[in-house]
């Protein structure tokens with residue numbers, strides 16, 4: 001049970017994360033991120049002038065897993081760890097065992113855990129969300145802060161409201177010195193209405209999203225052999241392995257050529273974003289923006305009607321069918 005007096009309101013998860021990074025991570029220090037990981041975290045690091053320490057996850061039997069040896073080596077030189085549960089973009093819902101292991105390592109190396117649980121309501125059937133603050137180890141929980149919002153659950157991002165909390169009063173007091181929330185009356189009213197009266201609506205929305213996740217997974221597995229995908233455990237995102245397509249369309253070569261004349265880096269995944277836009281009229285997010293582990297992938301937002309989703313997938317399947325066979 002969270003002590004309501006320990007909740008700090010914020011104008012978004014990002015402002016809370018940035019204030020916390022500024023509190024625990026001096027400019028130039030390193031922040032641990034398990035990649036592929038939410039691209040917005042890299043913006044938070046820029047805002048707090050800290051450096052990303054990417055720990056690449058590995059795919060084991062189709063699921064992303066943390067390489068705990070690498071994680072520990074890197075945690076040892078980081079002031080903070082940005083944890084995302086459920087994870088954007090892979091959709092992983094971390095188990096209690098995994099969270100405890102991350103927690104133990106971070107506690108050992110005095111790496112403060114920032115648990116971003118903004119996607120916590122999007123948990124697919126058969127999966128269990130474990131709030132970091134509910135872990136059965138007081139010291140591990142006291143080494144963390146948790147960040148949440150209703151903005152994903154009720155599509156209220158424009159209302160600019162979120163909250164964070166910690167069982168560690170000292171942590172919270174220190175963060176509050178670097179934090180200020182400019183909330184709006186409309187945002188407060190909208191959040192209150194959603195949180196107090198939106199449960200039935202969300203139960204139906206979640207059922208629908210779970211159906212979308214099943215639909216996308218079976219559609220891709222049955223009809224798009226060039227893309228590898230596994231149903232996400234959580235979130236409304238689909239993480240697509242398009243590395244075969246990258247090879248066939250020569251996206252690495254195109255990216256290298258463009259990179260020579262561009263002031264900004266050009267990645268094969270950026271080339272693919274353009275390619276899918278032009279050839280399938282579907283806008284996917286380039287995997288390369290999710291850290292080093294995002295290579296060869298694209299992220300698809302599936303929080304839409306099944307009808308639209310089918311059109312998007314049909315378009316992708318047709319565009320890939322037009323490619324020369326190799």
Ligand SMILES: Cc1ncc(COP(=O)(O)O)c(C=O)c1O
Pocket residue numbers: 011012013014015038040084088116118119149151157161162
């Ligand atoms: C993991 C994660 N954290 C934070 C955010 C955004 O948070 P906010 O709009 O509250 O700053 C997003 C939005 O995509 C997200 O996926």
